[in-house]
Amino acid sequence: MRTPYAPSAQQWAAISAPLAPAVVIAGAGSGKTTLMAARVVFLVVTGQVRPHEVLGLTFTTKAASELRQRIRQALDAAGALEEAEEDPDGSGDVLEPTVATYNAYAAGLLTDHGLRIGHEPDTRVITDAARYQLGARAVDRFTGDVRHLSDHPATVIQNLLALDSAMSEHLVAPDAVRALDAEARAGFERALADEVAGKSRVTYREAIEKAISAIDRRSELLGLVAAYRRLKADLGLMDFSDQIELGARLASEQPGVGELERARFKVVLLDEYQDTSVAQAVMLSRLFGGGHPVTAVGDPNQAIYGWRGASVSNILDFAGSFPAAEGGPVPTYPLTVNRRSDARILEVANRLAAPLYEKYPQVEPLVAKPEAAAGTVTTQVFPTHADELAWLVAAVQEAHDARPDPGGWARIGVLTRDNAHAEDVFDALTGAGIPVEIVGLSGLLRLPEVAEIVATLHLLHDVTANASLLTLLTGPRWAIGPRDLRLLSQRAHEIAGRRGRSATAGSVTESLLEIADGIDPAEIPSLDDALADPGDLPYAPEAVERFALLSAELRMLRTAVGEPLLDIVRRIIDTSGTDVELASAVSPAASARRDNLDLFVKAVAEFQAVDGDVTLPALLAYLTAEDDQGNGLDVATPTEADSVKLLTVHRSKGLEWDAVFLVGVCETRFPSNRSRTLWTSSPAILPAPLRGDAHDL
Known part of the structure; x- marks a missing residue:
């Protein structure tokens, strides 16, 4: 095939490999898409397969489109499409390789064979945005007992969807979670009793109590998951995780489907395999295991979707899931020549990635292409x-x-x-x-003109959203200083005291400072109460005036909560005067901020367009998830x-x-030293022993 370069020896080994299971460890920029296209051409022109007997799977629609185009161009350049068979439907179209996303392929399986497991083929797939809307509806309608889930509604929705998705991605039933949690809770109770009795030399009481709390909250969250799943079933809906879970179930329970798929596709190419989930790996291994020619392409060091249920174990344990037909070894083909970066850049990258190479010995360091330029890497250290x-x-x-x-x-x-x-x-x-x-949306959420809109939305929904009120008070529009903020927190304590809330003046001030540092305590006296009634403390005169203006503005905006979301957002913008201020400015920065404001409004409009009955909690949960994770809820x-x-x-x-x-490259932040959230501290996390990749954790 025609490429800007001749295939390397490494590439040719993978391109011309026998029709058998194999894994390609493709380093960054090593030409994996070119390799997959060339592999298809080689197999077709050597008569080993026909074009329509090839299946290629990847993650995004964009990646699937690119891979499909590259394969088509390569086959066309080799003249392989001229002899390809025509579609028997009489359209005259040539039968070409099937290239799709993993989810689209699962959708096709369910359409063709879903009735075998009782799945209705007309079930509709909902987007991520719709998941949050449906989750909000499930929470709003829930009538079960909720004593431990004291989080804000947006957090509950986010945790509900996270647990539901994790259970689907790891093929875990709710009863299995309840059983393990019950056993674990009993153990923690015994440990706590030993602590109280003084039998333990080391104190772990706080951690034990936190684990028991997480289990109790997860028990209630499972009730919400059940309500969410019933709502999906009643409406004839499923999300992307359901799609893969059902695909795995279909492949496991109906081996005849695998026989049909293996007869249909003589060769299977799995792109970005390091980012597949446990459920995806199960589905694919049940369909194409047992020696079928499957080539997985990926790199453990480039796994980016662990937060979404992906398991790097899939590519590391590929030989176990896709063994060779005769029980022999499954070959691994390395691609180490980076064709994008200059030599010096790769040298530095390899040095920084040394711990990863030690962790995954299957992955070899990258090398520069022979004609690579030297390149430049500059490091700067600054005092501020x-x-x-x-x-x-x-x-x-x-x-x-x-x-x-x-x-x-x-x-x-x-x-x-x-x-x-x-x-x-x-x-x-x-x-x-x-x-x-x-x-991406997550970056927009941190800009002042957008952050203040989001903060206002939180306050319209929840008057106790102190962190959001602080965003407004300390922002450029209201600009309240630290002294007046401390006085406001003192006033909040006074009001809370009159209502019988337990708090001390010191703890309120400390909580306020913690929020300013980015920590959101679960319960503190409402600053919104103090804003409406600041008392006669010695505030700066301009602060008192601004408190009154902001309080009146929030009261007025709260009267519009029943309006469509997009109307609420536009009302906030009009009330704040942000659009007028930016429109009157002529600087490039102001123009860019106007564009950002427009992008956010567009994002809200797209979210609302999914379902006209969308609620404010659903939008807030969606925005909170994107701000916290920023890992691709939107795929901009x-x-x-x-x-x-x-x-x-x-x-x-x-x-x-x-x-x-x-x-911002600095110690503990970049790279980050933040550890994984544990199932013993968060109700949204699936207990580790139940994960499909538990053996590698």
């Missing part, structure tokens, strides 16, 4: 964040000026560990007249606009730029 931003602005401008031709800005990427720095970076670059595009990709692309490292996977800047 402001100094770092000033350097970044100058460096981005310099990178652009080095190639000032059209499209020069789009060749520059700025990456952050998360979205915490997005606002500062965006302000610094746009303030210097540099066009910037924030990629960079546009073709000539602008610097600002996004997280996570979202940048598979993208490339001529110049890349990593911002």
